[in-house]
Amino acid sequence: MKQKTKILAMHAELSTLFPNMPDHWYLIDTSGGVEQAIAQNGDEVDILLSASIEKLDKTVLGRFPNLKMIASVSAGFSNIDLNECKARNISVTNAPGMNSGDVADIAVTMMTSLLLSMQQKHDYIMSDSWVNKAPPLRHSLRDVPVGIVGLGAIGLEVVKRLTPFGVDLKWWGPRPKSEISLPYVESLEALAEQCRGLIVCCRPDVSNHNLINQKVLGNLGPDGALVNVSRGSLVDEPVLIAALKKGALGGAGLDVFESEPTDSSKWADVPNIILSPHQGGATYETLFAQAQLVQNNIENFLNGKPLLSSVI
Amino acid sequence: MKQKTKILAMHAELSTLFPNMPDHWYLIDTSGGVEQAIAQNGDEVDILLSASIEKLDKTVLGRFPNLKMIASVSAGFSNIDLNECKARNISVTNAPGMNSGDVADIAVTMMTSLLLSMQQKHDYIMSDSWVNKAPPLRHSLRDVPVGIVGLGAIGLEVVKRLTPFGVDLKWWGPRPKSEISLPYVESLEALAEQCRGLIVCCRPDVSNHNLINQKVLGNLGPDGALVNVSRGSLVDEPVLIAALKKGALGGAGLDVFESEPTDSSKWADVPNIILSPHQGGATYETLFAQAQLVQNNIENFLNGKPLLSSVI
Numbered sequence: 001m002k003q004k005t006k007i008l009a010m011h012a013e014l015s016t017l018f019p020n021m022p023d024h025w026y027l028i029d030t031s032g033g034v035e036q037a038i039a040q041n042g043d044e045v046d047i048l049l050s051a052s053i054e055k056l057d058k059t060v061l062g063r064f065p066n067l068k069m070i071a072s073v074s075a076g077f078s079n080i081d082l083n084e085c086k087a088r089n090i091s092v093t094n095a096p097g098m099n100s101g102d103v104a105d106i107a108v109t110m111m112t113s114l115l116l117s118m119q120q121k122h123d124y125i126m127s128d129s130w131v132n133k134a135p136p137l138r139h140s141l142r143d144v145p146v147g148i149v150g151l152g153a154i155g156l157e158v159v160k161r162l163t164p165f166g167v168d169l170k171w172w173g174p175r176p177k178s179e180i181s182l183p184y185v186e187s188l189e190a191l192a193e194q195c196r197g198l199i200v201c202c203r204p205d206v207s208n209h210n211l212i213n214q215k216v217l218g219n220l221g222p223d224g225a226l227v228n229v230s231r232g233s234l235v236d237e238p239v240l241i242a243a244l245k246k247g248a249l250g251g252a253g254l255d256v257f258e259s260e261p262t263d264s265s266k267w268a269d270v271p272n273i274i275l276s277p278h279q280g281g282a283t284y285e286t287l288f289a290q291a292q293l294v295q296n297n298i299e300n301f302l303n304g305k306p307l308l309s310s311v312i
Numbered sequence: 313m314k315q316k317t318k319i320l321a322m323h324a325e326l327s328t329l330f331p332n333m334p335d336h337w338y339l340i341d342t343s344g345g346v347e348q349a350i351a352q353n354g355d356e357v358d359i360l361l362s363a364s365i366e367k368l369d370k371t372v373l374g375r376f377p378n379l380k381m382i383a384s385v386s387a388g389f390s391n392i393d394l395n396e397c398k399a400r401n402i403s404v405t406n407a408p409g410m411n412s413g414d415v416a417d418i419a420v421t422m423m424t425s426l427l428l429s430m431q432q433k434h435d436y437i438m439s440d441s442w443v444n445k446a447p448p449l450r451h452s453l454r455d456v457p458v459g460i461v462g463l464g465a466i467g468l469e470v471v472k473r474l475t476p477f478g479v480d481l482k483w484w485g486p487r488p489k490s491e492i493s494l495p496y497v498e499s500l501e502a503l504a505e506q507c508r509g510l511i512v513c514c515r516p517d518v519s520n521h522n523l524i525n526q527k528v529l530g531n532l533g534p535d536g537a538l539v540n541v542s543r544g545s546l547v548d549e550p551v552l553i554a555a556l557k558k559g560a561l562g563g564a565g566l567d568v569f570e571s572e573p574t575d576s577s578k579w580a581d582v583p584n585i586i587l588s589p590h591q592g593g594a595t596y597e598t599l600f601a602q603a604q605l606v607q608n609n610i611e612n613f614l615n616g617k618p619l620l621s622s623v624i
Contacts, residue, residue, distance in 0.1 A: 013449060053446060109424040116421055121588040126580075130573035130589040134365065137325060140597040141417045154326045158474040165417060261442035268438075271599060276433040277442040285452040 005302060006044050008064075010034060011051040014073055017291035022299065037061055047298060050096075052076035053260070053278070058084045063230060069301055071294045073287060075099065076309050078204065078231065092260065092311040093297040097153045098244035099281030103255075104200070106280045107229040111197050112165065112252025113274060114139055120272075126264035136157035136177045142166040147195035149211070150202020151174070151180060154229065156201055161238055170194065174283035196250075197227070204231035212236060217243045220250075227253040229280045232260065244270050317614060318356050320376075322346060323363040326385055329603035334611065337358060345392055350375055359610060364406075365572070365590075366389035374463055385599060387411065389623050390516065390543065397624055404623040405609040409465045411593030415513070415567075416469030418470045418592045419541040420560045422565025423509050424477065426537035427453055432584075454478040459507035461485070461500065461523070462514020463492060466541065482506065485514060504531035508562075509539070516543035524548060529555045532562075540563040540590045546574065556582050567592045569616035 004026035009015045012030050021027065030043065038045075042063040050056060052074035058081050061067065067090050067139055070080055075096040085092050113119070117138070145185045146162060148155045148171040159169055159182060170183040172191040177184075185191040188211065192198055198220055202210060212226065212235040220226060225248065228235050237258040243249035251272035262279055267273060297308050316338035321327045323498060333339065333395040340357065342349045359371050364386035370393050375381065379402050380552055382392060384394040397404050425431070429450070435559040441518055458474060460467045460483040471481055471494060480501060484503040489496075497503040500523065504510055512524060512602040524538065524547040532538060538561065540547050555561035563584035572590055609620050 010390045013448070101454060101478060104453050105428060106426065106430075108477075109421065109430060110429055112417065112421040113425060113430070116417060118418075118421060118425070118588070119585060119592060122586060124589050125574060126576045128576045131575060134323070134573075135589045135591055135594075137594055137596050137599060138416050138591050140595040142413060142597060151587050164472045164476065165420075166413060261446075262437060265440045265445060266442045272429060274434060275437045276430070276438050277446055277447045279433060282447075282449055283452040284449050285454060287449060 005046050005298075007298075008034075008037060008039070008041065008045045008048040010054040010056070010065070011049075014049045014051055014291075017073065017287055018295060019042045021084070021295070023296075024302075025054040033094060038184075048071060049294065050077075050079065052079050055077060060298055061085070061088070061090075068299070069093070071297055072311075073230075073290050073294050074229075074281065078233075080188070080311075081196070083312055091301060091307065093294070093301075093307050093309050094311050095293045097142065097308055098289050098293070099283065099286040100153035100157045102283045103154045103229050103280035104161055104285050105199060105225050106255055106276060107154070107158050107199050107253075110227045110229075110255075110274050110276075111146065111199055111225060112141065113198055114147045114227070114251040114253055114272070115144060115146075115167075143168050144197065145170065146197035146199065147171060147185065147191040148182075149191070149198060149200045150230070152201070152203060154201040155199075158201060158231040168299060174207075188216055189219055192216045193222070195220065196223055197225045200228040200230050202224070202232050202234070204233050206287045209233050210236040212240070214239050216241075217249050222247055224248045225249075225251045232257040232262075237266075241266070241270055244272060247271075317358050317610075318353070318357045319361060319610075320346075320349060320353065320357045321361040322366040322368070323361075326363055329385065329599055330607060331595050333607070336614075337610075353499070356388070356552060359383060359613075360519055360585050361385060361462045361561035361606065362389075363605045364391050366391060368392045373397070373400070373402075381405070381610070384608055384623075387593070388543075392623075394624055399598050403619065405606070405613075405619050407605045407622055410601050410605070410622055411595065411598040412465035412469045412598075414598050415466045416473055418567055418588060419466070419470050419511050419565075420473040422539045422541075422567075422586050422588075423458065423511055423537060426563040426584070427458075427479075427549060428537070429585050431586075438456045449520050452478075455480050456509065457482065457507040458509035458511065459483060459497065459503040460494075460520065461510060461512045462557070463494070464513070464515060466513040467511075470513060471520055479509070485599060486519075500528055501531055503537070504528045507532065508535055509537045512538070512542050512546050514542055514546070516545050519543050521549040524552070526551050528553075529561050533560065534559055535562045537561075537565070541567045542570040544574075549578075553578070553582055556584060559583075584598040608609060 008028045045064045047069045050072045069091040072094040145168040150173045151171045156197040172185045255276040320340045357376045359381045362384045381403040384406040457480040462485045463483045484497045565586040565587040
């Protein structure tokens, strides 16, 4: 009998994503917890399924001496020590670009909520300010300048959703794109200066660590709103928190954080924030589509065919 | 010298909306408060500017014995006793359809926030649940059925904004409209049964008082979200509050209330709500456009020309 391929899901729910799993897959039982499964079967694992949130550093990878492949059911792979994988000849695949719409849903909802001061409206009622005084007039969203930082798959979905609100969209990214008709601003600093809202949805890499710094937030200003749905590394978090606390920035919507899970104590005294536990792209619907790509990648890997979405 | 037309703004901020006021207008000074202005000059007032929030019933109108016209700087006129105006031959004009986009901005932001459980996401972090456990997968907005109740100017703006989110839009109103391609559902009860979100944006009238009742909310169900940006009279508020408290309805976003201003004590123990103090259409930008229409109406009235937007 042909030996089955032993696969371990690093996140229990991942096991449920393969309704049409091939017969030659053997999905290791994680009902007693992933930790127990590793302790009992780590040395037999051929392939790891990763949700991009579990740290797969050299130490953790050392528990899988026979590992041949890591398949990330996500676009992200910053949790994986790629140097170690290269050294050990472990293939790494991801599932990019499939959750762009889901991420954009969160980004746009955060941005319109901040620009419309929805939290302040709610508080106006709950503090009974309305009983004493009609609220001041507000401004329309129409023509409010909103900047997109990075116009990849997510950025384009954000633009699609924000356009009908009539906001004045522009963008910046490290490389202008001639095929894009949206106005391009020559620098991030200038974009922040011209805009009331800024949505960060560029790909994280070593070049853009703390891209959103004191200068950018200062240019965005006391009426400005920052939304980050990319990765926490893009935003200088202590600088952001200080700006919000002293009113130098109007508000922020964050789906991603410098360190995840983020601790509530960090945010307890920070005004005008909308936080979300990195759920932008984490939907059932997208995950099933991503899982199908993962399955195809694994099958190609096992059959020696080219990988469909290879990281290394 | 030709006598000037004496005009009183029932809401102090209205006086600021006419940067190009004709010379023959005399705007009565309200710097000491509207009440004092009425006490001193009520019997000389020719025209009232209304913001649609001040009650203009028979008693109040009795303080203006020479009144000839009420010009509402708003689509609404439910604050005005129209029978009394007819009896006294007072002309009433409004400024309809100009704030539809602004109202839709609020409606859509409330709906996507509720459908995406933004408040629960925030609370997940602030209660440190994330530190203990990765959040469960969420569902995509894509294909989530959302129903529009009343497809007038606001409804159409809502549809424009929600379409790029990929939700599955349908609508109901008392009269099907052959020119609309959006799927029409034959009854409000059926629409609520088929949808997870319901946005009320129809015109309020005597026929639709408490249109959103126990049956409709029951059909919308524990995962359902109701948004009302029309008028408080459309929703049976005690029934809504009871449904939210016992989890029979998932959430609600309200810009309008049974009685305004609404009291915070009514909402203190109600979960999953987003409240706004009737600010849907109250933007500077729309008001200046509405004020221009009001000015044109007043000029036509004074010159005996047809009114541009006449209520009676």
